[in-house]
Amino acid sequence: MGSKSDTYENHVLQYLLDDAALTRPTVWYIALGTAGSDSAFTELTTANYTNYARVQVNAVGGASPAWSISGSAATNSGEVRFDAGNSASGPTATHFAVMAHATNNAPIYWGALDSSLAILANVIPEFANGAIDITED
Secondary structure (H helix, E strand, O other): OOEEEEHHHHHHHHHHHHHOOOOOEEEEEEEEEEEEEOOOOOEEEEOOOOOOOOEEEEEOOOOOOOOEEEOOOOEEEEEEEEEOOOOOOOEEEEEEEEOOOOOOOEEEEEEEEOOOOOOOOOOEEEEOOOOOOOEOO
């Protein structure tokens, strides 16, 4: 399950209670990380390996993978698949994050993986359809 970052919580307050001009992303990116910088998760330590790139997830109704929303819960509709690792000593992913940009380091939502994943040669990190769950209470 994903939690909002402090930065994103601040954006929500600005949008709802202030006249701040905020632009909504049109696509999102799933990132893999080895850790967050702090409990506020304002920065992701990316699980870098050769050929690593964040995976684009489209808005509801967009091409797969996309978001699916029901009530106060969102999940990925379609598999989110990263490129395979290619080293005998790759990073170990422990977290994921939903990002608003392909390269910036400001998570919107984040969460710990159910189990850590050593990204070694020929290991393909992926989230099955419906595996990323984000809820608003």
